[in-house]
Amino acid sequence: CVLCSPQRDLRQWSAAACFLSRALLQGITGQTSPHASVLEVLNAFRMDVKQMTANALVKKLESKSLELQSQAVCELRLHAKWDMDNKVCIANAGAIPLLVNLIALSDARIRENAVTALLNLSIHPRNRKLIMECPGFLDAIVEAIKTGNGSQAQENSAALLFSLMVEEEYRSIIGQKSGMIECLLDLVRLGSPQGRKDAINSLFHMSLHRDNKARLVAAGTVPVLFSLILQGKEGFLEDSLAVLAQMAACVESVPAFRKVSAITVLVGLLETGSSRAQENTASALLNLCRSGGQTIIEDVLDANYCLSSLSAMIRNGTTRAKSKADSLMKLLLASDGQPDQGDWSCSMSSISTR
Numbered sequence: 001c002v003l004c005s006p007q008r009d010l011r012q013w014s015a016a017a018c019f020l021s022r023a024l025l026q027g028i029t030g031q032t033s034p035h036a037s038v039l040e041v042l043n044a045f046r047m048d049v050k051q052m053t054a055n056a057l058v059k060k061l062e063s064k065s066l067e068l069q070s071q072a073v074c075e076l077r078l079h080a081k082w083d084m085d086n087k088v089c090i091a092n093a094g095a096i097p098l099l100v101n102l103i104a105l106s107d108a109r110i111r112e113n114a115v116t117a118l119l120n121l122s123i124h125p126r127n128r129k130l131i132m133e134c135p136g137f138l139d140a141i142v143e144a145i146k147t148g149n150g151s152q153a154q155e156n157s158a159a160l161l162f163s164l165m166v167e168e169e170y171r172s173i174i175g176q177k178s179g180m181i182e183c184l185l186d187l188v189r190l191g192s193p194q195g196r197k198d199a200i201n202s203l204f205h206m207s208l209h210r211d212n213k214a215r216l217v218a219a220g221t222v223p224v225l226f227s228l229i230l231q232g233k234e235g236f237l238e239d240s241l242a243v244l245a246q247m248a249a250c251v252e253s254v255p256a257f258r259k260v261s262a263i264t265v266l267v268g269l270l271e272t273g274s275s276r277a278q279e280n281t282a283s284a285l286l287n288l289c290r291s292g293g294q295t296i297i298e299d300v301l302d303a304n305y306c307l308s309s310l311s312a313m314i315r316n317g318t319t320r321a322k323s324k325a326d327s328l329m330k331l332l333l334a335s336d337g338q339p340d341q342g343d344w345s346c347s348m349s350s351i352s353t354r
Contacts, residue, residue, distance in 0.1 A: 047085060054079070054089040061098045066107065073102060073113040080120035087124040096121065096130050103140040103153075112153040115144060119156050122163040131160075132170055138177045145183040150192045158187055158198035165205035175212035181219040188224055193235065196228075200239045207246035214252040221247060222256040226265065237273065241280035248287035254296060257288055263299050270309035270325075275318050282313065282324035289331055297335045307332070 057079065060072035076095060079086050095117075102114035121127045131137060141157050148154020161184075165171050174180060187199040203221065206212045225240040244262075247253045257263070266288075269281040289297050300306055310332075313325035 047089070050085055051089045051092065054086070054093040054095070058090070058093040058095045058098065061095060061102075066110075069102065070107070070110050070113075073099065073110055073117060077113045077117040077120065080117050084124055087121050087127055090117075090121060091124070091127050091130055096127070097134050100131075100134045100137050100140055103144050104136075108151060108153065111144065112151060112156070115141075115153045115156045115160060119160040119163060122160055125167070128164050128167055128170070132164060132173070138174065138180070142177065142179045142183050145187055146179070148187075148195075150195065154187065155192060155195040155198050158184060158195060158202050161202040162198060162205055165202065165208075168209070171206055171209035172211050175206045175209060175215055181206070181216060181221070185219060185221060185224050188228065196233075196236060197239070200225075200236060200243060204239065204243045204246065207243050210250075213247050213250040216243075216247050217250065217252045217256050222253065222262070223260050226260045226262060229265065237269075238276040238280060241269070241273075241277055241284060245280050245283035245287055248284045248291060251291045254288065254292040257292075258296075258299075262288075263296070263303055267300065267303040267306045267309065270313065271305060275321060278313055278317060279321045279324055282310070282321060282328055286324060286328045286331065289328070294335065297332060301332055301335075 054076075057072050057076050060068045061076070063069055063072070076090060076099070080090055099114045099118050099121075102110050103118075105111055105114075118131060122131055141161065144157040145154055148157065161174060161180075165174060181203075184199045184202055187195050188203070191199060203216065207216055222244065225244055228236050228240055248257065263285070266281050266285050269277055270285075273281055285300060289300060307329070310325045310329045313321050314329065317325060
């Protein structure tokens with residue numbers, strides 16, 4: 001978007017601040033090494049400039065002119081990307097409720113910039129609380145995802161949910177919102193590649209809360225994700241399996257998994273999937289066996305190559321894959337009345353986050 005005067009002013013003031021910093025340090029101390037009192041003054045000066053810029057943009061955002069609103073929301077989107085101080089200043093200026101209101105506008109460009117500005121602001125933990133407490137926010141996001149039609153606003157709405165659910169306390173609130181899971185599933189089915197990825201990431205964070213597991217199952221998440229897996233769409237397998245592994249930990253998931261012949265598919269992935277896919281598959285089977293009891297355990301034991309694939313994972317897999325395969329193997333053999341075949345224990349590596 002076109003840079004308008006407040007943003008140009010910010011760059012000019014920032015450049016002036018840098019020049020002033022060098023001049024003061026050389027003039028006052030005779031050297032270029034930092035001087036505490038000077039730096040404190042300059043830091044305060046820079047924060048004042050950032051806050052004044054944010055205030056000016058928010059004042060434009062309050063205008064009744066659609067053109068001025070469009071300019072302001074575009075600049076706020078970019079401004080919110082720069083650093084954490086900017087995110088705080090924009091929130092302090094009162095931008096968040098105004099941005100939420102703009103999501104409901106029919107103008108596609110304004111909606112995209114408003115959602116993306118909120119996404120950028122949500123990187124700061126303090127702002128997540130302000131966004132979640134804003135009246136009408138979740139209704140606006142559900143509507144943006146439902147009506148996005150493959151737009152960046154639709155993709156970034158799902159990414160915004162993912163960012164907010166970094167905070168555990170918001171997972172249940174978002175998960176129980178009427179229409180939320182359903183619109184994310186529609187995005188998984190019909191969205192752009194980025195939209196699908198963001199929706200699956202949101203579903204994963206949602207699934208980490210125990211109350212959401214049954215909600216996700218009831219909404220039809222299991223067949224949607226297995227359909228995606230069976231289509232072989234590149235880039236979605238590992239993340240889809242991660243969501244399925246979480247849902248498998250609730251007893252309500254057992255009929256849904258059996259209905260889509262999940263065990264056959266999952267056992268096949270133990271042998272053919274990537275390292276991460278194998279880890280998530282072993283987790284899904286382990287959780288499913290614990291939820292479904294003897295019936296599911298027998299189904300897994302009856303699947304071709306299950307035990308041999310687990311043995312191969314224990315020998316050659318990653319640390320995390322070995323741990324999951326070890327636990328699943330012990331559960332299967334104990335249920336089958338066989339002794340453990342050696343010592344399969346190993347340490348578990350930490351889970352990487354995006």
